Amino acid sequence: MNPDAVFVAVLVAAALAVTLGVALGWAASLIEPDADSLVERIDALLPQTQCGQCRYPGCRPYAAAIASGAAEIDRCPPGGDATVRALAALLDRSPRPLDPAFGAPKPAQVAWIDEEKCIGCARCLPACPVDAIVGAPRQMHTVITAQCTGCELCLPPCPVDCIELRPVPAVSLRYRQPRAA
Numbered sequence: 309m310n311p312d313a314v315f316v317a318v319l320v321a322a323a324l325a326v327t328l329g330v331a332l333g334w335a336a337s338l339i340e341p342d343a344d345s346l347v348e349r350i351d352a353l354l355p356q357t358q359c360g361q362c363r364y365p366g367c368r369p370y371a372a373a374i375a376s377g378a379a380e381i382d383r384c385p386p387g388g389d390a391t392v393r394a395l396a397a398l399l400d401r402s403p404r405p406l407d408p409a410f411g412a413p414k415p416a417q418v419a420w421i422d423e424e425k426c427i428g429c430a431r432c433l434p435a436c437p438v439d440a441i442v443g444a445p446r447q448m449h450t451v452i453t454a455q456c457t458g459c460e461l462c463l464p465p466c467p468v469d470c471i472e473l474r475p476v477p478a479v480s481l482r483y484r485q486p487r488a489a
């Protein structure tokens with residue numbers, strides 16, 4: 309083959325590769341989630357209790373609903389008025405009271421399992437949104453206190469009512485304190 313033709317072919321291939329790379333990078337920048345997106349910033353203000361009291365299946369879906377305009381900012385009882393104020397500041401809206409239809413704020417709490425009563429049925433395991441319960445079928449279960457958000461979702465599935473909510477130790481407060489704006 310003519311050496312000039314080979315050189316031109318290599319140049320054309322290189323130019324195509326560069327063009328393709330730039331195009332792919334541009335396309336990726338359009339579809340990759342932005343770590344600093346509005347949803348992320350709203351989610352960062354929510355208490356991450358993952359309790360579903362806002363009637364969304366977790367804090368992030370609620371954050372997405374707020375960002376899209378589908379939900380108001382007053383639906384998070386664990387966050388209380390402090391979270392509503394933080395969200396209002398972020399979104400440049402007027403603060404409003406927490407909507408009581410979604411529940412009332414409670415003191416920080418954490419689940420505790422009475423291991424004497426636990427029958428090891430494991431029904432509480434899938435209910436926990438943060439994998440704070442340790443156990444296996446036919447073995448007693450226990451709660452990792454530092455992991456528990458106090459969401460109460462493990463209470464209804466327990467057939468022997470051996471789970472109760474107790475005041476949270478100070479080390480676990482990180483999950484229950486509303487975040488500052």
Ligand code: SF4
Binds near residue numbers: 354358366
């Ligand atoms: S902590 Fe608040 S935002 Fe998160 S799931 Fe519970 S109610 Fe919804």
Ligand code: SF4
Binds near residue numbers: 437439440451462463
């Ligand atoms: S142990 Fe119970 S209260 Fe604690 S996070 Fe899991 S489901 Fe919620």
Ligand code: SF4
Binds near residue numbers: 421426433448
């Ligand atoms: S649901 Fe209740 S009885 Fe069953 S494993 Fe959990 S704590 Fe024990």
